[in-house]
Amino acid sequence: MDIQLIAKVWPFFAEAAVVTVEISVLAILLGLSIGFAAGLGSLSHNKLIRLPVRFYVSFFRGTPALIQLFLLYFGGPQVGIQLDPFEAGVIGLGVNIGAYMSESIRGAIISVDKGQTEAGRCLGLGHAQVMRKIIIPQAARLMVRPLGVNAIALIKGSAIVSTISLVELSYTAHRFISSTYKPFEMFILASVFYLLIVTVFSYGVRKVDQRVAMD
Amino acid sequence: MSENLIEIRGLKKNFGDLAVLKGIDMNIRKGQIVALIGASGSGKSTLLRTINQLEEATAGEIWFDGQLVNQDLPHRAREKHLNQLRREIGMVFQHFNLFPHLTAIENVTLAPTMLKLQNKSDALTSGKALLDKVGLADRIDHYPSQLSGGQKQRVAIARSLAMSPQVMLFDEVTSALDPELVGEVNRVMKQLAQEHMTMIIVTHDLRFAEDVSDHVVFLADGLVVEEGPPAQIFADPKHELTQSFLKQVF
Numbered sequence: 159m160d161i162q163l164i165a166k167v168w169p170f171f172a173e174a175a176v177v178t179v180e181i182s183v184l185a186i187l188l189g190l191s192i193g194f195a196a197g198l199g200s201l202s203h204n205k206l207i208r209l210p211v212r213f214y215v216s217f218f219r220g221t222p223a224l225i226q227l228f229l230l231y232f233g234g235p236q237v238g239i240q241l242d243p244f245e246a247g248v249i250g251l252g253v254n255i256g257a258y259m260s261e262s263i264r265g266a267i268i269s270v271d272k273g274q275t276e277a278g279r280c281l282g283l284g285h286a287q288v289m290r291k292i293i294i295p296q297a298a299r300l301m302v303r304p305l306g307v308n309a310i311a312l313i314k315g316s317a318i319v320s321t322i323s324l325v326e327l328s329y330t331a332h333r334f335i336s337s338t339y340k341p342f343e344m345f346i347l348a349s350v351f352y353l354l355i356v357t358v359f360s361y362g363v364r365k366v367d368q369r370v371a372m373d
Numbered sequence: 374m375s376e377n378l379i380e381i382r383g384l385k386k387n388f389g390d391l392a393v394l395k396g397i398d399m400n401i402r403k404g405q406i407v408a409l410i411g412a413s414g415s416g417k418s419t420l421l422r423t424i425n426q427l428e429e430a431t432a433g434e435i436w437f438d439g440q441l442v443n444q445d446l447p448h449r450a451r452e453k454h455l456n457q458l459r460r461e462i463g464m465v466f467q468h469f470n471l472f473p474h475l476t477a478i479e480n481v482t483l484a485p486t487m488l489k490l491q492n493k494s495d496a497l498t499s500g501k502a503l504l505d506k507v508g509l510a511d512r513i514d515h516y517p518s519q520l521s522g523g524q525k526q527r528v529a530i531a532r533s534l535a536m537s538p539q540v541m542l543f544d545e546v547t548s549a550l551d552p553e554l555v556g557e558v559n560r561v562m563k564q565l566a567q568e569h570m571t572m573i574i575v576t577h578d579l580r581f582a583e584d585v586s587d588h589v590v591f592l593a594d595g596l597v598v599e600e601g602p603p604a605q606i607f608a609d610p611k612h613e614l615t616q617s618f619l620k621q622v623f
Contacts, residue, residue: 203448276427277470277529281484281536282460284452291483295474 160343167334168347174330175351181247181326182313182355188252189312190305193259198289200264211260218257224318226254231322247319247326255312262308266301267293299370306363310356317352327351377436378403378540378571379424384433386419386595393419395595396433401540404569408582408603411592412618417575420592421542424573425462426455437462438539460488463533463541467548469525471517477504477528478513481535490536503531507561523554527561540571547578559585579622583607591615 199211218226227250234241241249270293278288320329331348335341379401386394393416401407409417422428424435426442435442437458446454472480481500485491491499504513507527517525526546533541543562547555559581566572566585576582582589582603589606591599591614599612610616 271470273466273468273470274472277464277466277472277532278484279455280425280427280459280462280464281532282456282458282488283484284456287487291487292472296472 159346160340163338163340164343164347167338167344170334171327171330171347171351174325174327175355177324177326178313178316178351179355181244181251181319181324182309182316184248185251185255185312185316186309188248189255189259189308192253192256193263193305193308196256196260197263197267200260201267203285215257215260218254219261223251223254223315224321226250227318227322243319243322243324246322247316247324251312251316251319255308255315258308258311259305262304263297263301265304266297269300270296302363302367302370306360306367309363310359313356313359314352376403377401378405378438379573380434380436381420381424382434382436384420384423384435385431386416386423386428387431393595394423394431397592397595397597399590399597399600401571401573403539404571405588406566406572406586407574407588407590408586409573409575409590409592410577410579410582410618411598415592416595417592418544421464421544421573421575424542425459425464427464460490460536461539463536463538465526465529465533465541465543465546467545469517469522469529469549471525471529471532473517476514476516477509477520477531480517480528481532484532485535496535500531500535503534504528506534506564507531508557521554522550523557526550526558530558530561530565534565540573541565543572543574543576545575545577547576547581577622579607579619591618593618 196211196214199207200215202208202211227246230239230250231241231243231246234246274292274296275288278292279285283291316326317328319326320332323329327348331344334344338344377400379399381397381399384394384397385392397420409420411417419428423430424437424442430443438461440458442458444451444454472483475483478497478500481503482493482496485496485499486493501510501513504510507530509524509527509531512520512524512528517528520528546562547558550558555578559578562572562574563585574582574586586603589600589603590597591606591610591612593614599606599610599615606615607619610619
């Protein structure tokens, strides 16, 4: 192992890790927004809402994220969608993870006991009121962990944006390999940074989970 | 003779191929305390749940206070119609179904404030009075997880009463309770009976049914087999199905 080389290049990896964090956080926020809308939409009584949502979820869960990203970044310009690598990365990853997050949210909502809805409706509350005040607050506790799993999958999966030339961790590893021919060191270094990001993030998820479980 | 609050005509309910209610006719007068008894699977809970349309009726009519409950309406209009009706029809469940993320008083005040029937402070005052009435004045800020089964069920009764309903439906409300906690819930129901609340009580507790009700309906296999005053049904049942049911359980 070439320790001297690692000592020399790690600051570039640290900089690249910041980009990985930025793109991940933005994509997670986008994914959560889409996930909430789609999670609720998949439970709608209205077919015009439910069916498009189902299609969205099965498309983005049923095709490779890499292909989705290429479709957006390389295919986009052909239909007038011009994005830089960062934008395409955030949107591509966010829209993809939104499909998974919507399933986590839907799962949490439907696992709240049916008796809760019945009790609310029997008091004369409407569907939306029951959702807002009775079901969602209880489902929120159940969705923290699965959403955390989704988010961590996204952080690791963000490596694919290196394929559209976005200078993040994986891209940086590849770049240094082509100049140093030391793939072992470079991939170890990238792994350490991914592990660091994921560990910090997991800790945060655990804290939030404990917090909502206590309330 | 006071007027009918609820009229049920030819009510049928199927779950898929299974006919659970096979043509029920029933009247409930204002202030009447009706006990619905019968074996498990006889349809008594289903009958109760069709009255407020937790279960949609397959055929027949349910009238409440002069309004047809199971009207064939477009989705939105039907929801609005049912929300209005359900304010008037309180329901208490076997498994309490308290809102676990809310305290006792929040459980009681949620619906009246959300539906803007009362402002926050009025709802709080009447909510406290209701919890006091069911003997839980010292538990208002407790969460359901901090309450015993009997206390939970009494909060659930207070929550229903907070809507000032015209009728209360009780669906085996003491079945999930430890035996020593049944009495405290029964006492609350008895107090409501003495205040002339209209009540329909689905129960396996025949002694309580005999004690509290003024009309008993015996169901078997989705049909009303026999009905009458408790003294007659329990002491002198006419129908042989009623006789054998009572022999088994009493």
